[in-house]
Amino acid sequence: MKKIWFALVGLMLAFSASAAQFTDGKQYVSLQKPVAGEPQVMEFFSFFCPHCYQFERIYHVSDAVKKNLTDNVKITKYHVDFLGGDLGPVVTQAWAVAMALGVEDKVTAPIFDGIQKTQTITDAASLKETFIKAAGISSGDYDAAWNSFAVKALVAQQQKAAADVDLRGVPAIFVNGKYMVNNGGLDTSSMDNFVADYANVVKFLVDKK
Secondary structure, eight states, X not given: OHHHHHHHHHXXXXXXXXXXXXXXXXXXXXXXXXXXXXXXXXXEEOTTOHHHHIIIIISOHHHHHXXXXXXXOOEEEEEOSSSSTTHHHHHHHHHHHHHHHTOHHHHHHHHHIIIIXXXXXXXXXXXXXXXXXXXXXXXXXXXXXHTSHHHHHHHHHHHXXXXXXXXXXXXXXXXXXXXXXXXXXXXXXXXXXXXXXXXXXXHHHHHHO
């Protein structure tokens, strides 16, 4: 019985120590104007952003964050328009197509690689070709989704969410419409520590409500 009690006390102390190490203004920032109605965990990224490529394809930060949360907490990923020049808004609409069809996981890596690694995505046509090959859908399905009201609404939703939180750069994660993870305030002594810190901060903020 004593062993169980000490184990429980140890767990409580470990949690307190973990929680205590995350402070407003350092590992996260409270938004001056909280936003109601946004997804619980909201990640902004761009397929044109080198840091976003590293987050997703090399360090797998998003995967680590997802694994550290309970199954009922969903991460919603929004693409931004302000990188990529004229192709930026086109890719944002393609991401809305992915969201509408539920194929985000299938197209993320090929689009990232096509834009930043192989440079095979250079226009709307090559983007579409990469997308339909990765998603396993027809050209007709892609076009139908592209021109649908649902996709137009998702494009507007992404743009509005970025404006609501006064987004200044990517990659960025916001939690409960109240907090933003401060990438520069995390443990950068090693990439493993950074990824673990990121996942733990997001969980801390989800629980903080």
